[in-house]
Amino acid sequence: MNESRAPDTHLPGIDTSRPNIARVYDYLLGGTDNFTADRELAGQLLIVNPGMEQWARDNRAFVVAAAARAAREGGIAQFLDLGAGLPTHPAVHEAVREVNPAARVAYVDFDPIAVVHSRALLAKGDGLAAFQADLTDPEAVLTDPDLVSRCEDIFSMGGRARRGTVLLWPRSVMHLGKWEGRKQFTRIYTEDG
Numbered sequence: 001m002n003e004s005r006a007p008d009t010h011l012p013g014i015d016t017s018r019p020n021i022a023r024v025y026d027y028l029l030g031g032t033d034n035f036t037a038d039r040e041l042a043g044q045l046l047i048v049n050p051g052m053e054q055w056a057r058d059n060r061a062f063v064v065a066a067a068a069r070a071a072r073e074g075g076i077a078q079f080l081d082l083g084a085g086l087p088t089h090p091a092v093h094e095a096v097r098e099v100n101p102a103a104r105v106a107y108v109d110f111d112p113i114a115v116v117h118s119r120a121l122l123a124k125g126d127g128l129a130a131f132q133a134d135l136t137d138p139e140a141v142l143t144d145p146d147l148v149s150r151c152e153d154i155f156s157m158g159g160r161a162r163r164g165t166v167l168l169w170p171r172s173v174m175h176l177g178k179w180e181g182r183k184q185f186t187r188i189y190t191e192d193g
Contacts, residue, residue, distance in 0.1 A: 014113055022085035022114035028056035031088045033117055060088065064095040071099035079105045082135040085114050087121055093128050102127065108141055110134045 019041035023034040027042045034042075045052055070076040077100050081092050084107035093105040104127040107118050111132075118130030133141040141147065 014116055020111070020113045022109070022111055022117070025056055026086050026088045028053045029060055029088050030057075031086070033086055033088070033121070060090070064090045064092065067092045068095040068099055071096040071103060077103045079103065081105060081107045082141070084109050084118070084130070085111070086117050087130075093122075093125065104128070106131065106147060108133050108135060108147070 016035040017037055019037040023038040024042045024045070026032075027034040027038050049055075067079060070079075076096075079092055079096060084092075087093065087107055092107075093103065096103040096105065107122070107128075107130040109115055109118070109130070109132065115130050115132040122128040122130055129147070131141075131144060131147045133144055133147070135141060
């Protein structure tokens with residue numbers, strides 16, 4: 001783990017005294033956007049499951065490799081990262097912009113703390129945005145006025161992700177009862193009506 005961290009400081013809208021799963025994941029990846037409470041919870045989790053750090057790194061490596069491959073081999077330049085958490089290094093936008101510096105990435109997460117952190121980290125990034133929405137409510141995500149207006153290239157006039165937009169979402173969504181697998185879930189986000 002990366003032990004060179006800035007001291008815990010007060011950040012508006014963020015309670016750093018309580019652990020947050022997005023920051024715990026950041027810690028497991030060796031990131032620096034976490035605080036004492038997050039590191040303490042990560043330590044407890046690692047006692048129960050010592051392989052969790054490797055799992056987090058493997059998971060992140062897969063997501064980044066898949067996005068970079070979509071950009072490189074498929075010419076994809078628009079990414080909608082659903083359930084994104086923090087844009088931890090390496091972030092999706094970093095990977096795809098190595099292939100296409102003009103690639104656009106919208107990070108969507110339900111957790112307001114992850115979104116506040118993400119917005120701060122992405123503040124200087126053109127074509128990058130973070131939004132708070134529940135990915136299990138596609139209508140709320142796809143019709144969010146701020147998301148649609150700031151990321152209009154990602155959405156068609158019908159309010160659905162355009163063909164040629166890669167949707168990235170956490171594996172846990174595949175276990176939700178209201179969808180029958182990846183194809184139907186993708187269809188909800190990509191087809192009109």
